Amino acid sequence: MAPTTYLNQLNTAEKMSEPWPNNAILYQPYEAEQILLHEHASxxxxxxxxxxxxLPFEICSRANAEFMSPGGRMTKLPVLRAGQFILAEFEPIVNFVEHKNAGVGQRLNDDDKIDMRTYVSLAENIFTMAELYISFVNDKVYNEVTAPRNGCVYPWPLSVIQNISKRKQALRLLKVYQWSGLTIEEVIDKVEKCCENLTIKLEEFEGDYFYPDGPCDLDAIVFGHLYTMLTIQLPNMALAHTVQKFKNLVKFCQLIDLKYFQTKSA
Structure with a gap:
């Protein structure tokens, strides 16, 4: 190994071991005007x-948040700046937190960690694909919500160009994961089966969270997607209606929202 490469690795390791910075910033699109369904969930x-x-962090809304991502566009949000590190999306940010020994999932034993990551992958893949499908394949949702929101920060005709580009990227991703040819009924069926699996998992320990002794990565990813589906108003509310069938998941979302997001009165 070249000396410079070894030194760079040592420097990176030292920086990774530094405490969580007090000035961490989470960048996202504007919630009221711009952010799309899958972006909001992530x-x-x-x-x-x-x-x-x-962990302390500040939320900063930027019109160009998706272009700040080190990995490029499409589902690469939010972007986290923590010290000298810039990361994007759920899994890389979780890995970064765990390197600092601050992750809530680290208390789990090895078997539970493997189990948890399987469920995280399942939930993130199914729910993200469903959100992309409803946003970009369903014409009514695309024309009335997705296109106006995605294009709102650009002047015409750049807004039209950006919308065409974004839709092509979404359709390409759906095709890669073999979702582009599905009907809305087939999409809802996939979401429903995922919710059924999550319901069984949530009931396994008869607690408020998916695993005993507090929340973990799975609680965060499931809350992000399901709460978004339940609360974002769309011309087609099929995703919300599907989630509403699972009362324990709805209750779970309400608990997380109350505990971590509702302002506590003095």
Whole structure:
């Protein structure tokens, strides 16, 4: 190994071991005017996770937040700046927190960690694909919500170009994961089966969270997606109506919202 490479690795390791910075910033699109369904879910999941870890951070809304991501566009939100590090999306941010020994999932034993990560992958993949499908394949949602919100920060005709580009990216991603040819009924069926699995998991320990002794990564990712589906108003509310069938998941979302996001009175 070259000396410079070894030194760079040592420097990175030393920086990773530094305490969580007090000036960490989480960048996201504007919530009221701009943010899209899947982006809102991802941003909310990360916020929930950081709050569960009791880590300080500031939220900063930027029109160009998606272009700040080190990994490029499409589902690469939110963007976290913590000290000298810039990361994007749920999993890389969770890994970064765990390197600082501040992750809430670290209390789990090895078997539970493997189990948890399987559920995290399942929930994130199914729910993200469903959110992209309803936002970009359903014409009514796309024309009335997705396109106006995505294009609102750009002047015409750049807004039209950006919308065409974003839709192409979403459809390409859906095609890669074999979701583009599905009907809305098939999409809802996938979401419903995922919710059924999560319901069984949530009931396993008969507590407020998916695992005993407090929240973990799975609680954050499930809350981010399901709470977004339940609360964001769309011309097609099929996702919300599906989630509403699972009363324990709805109750779970209400608990997380109350505990970590509602302002406590003095």
């Amino acid at each position: 941003c909310l999941a990360v916020k929930a996770y950081l709050k569960m870890c009791n």
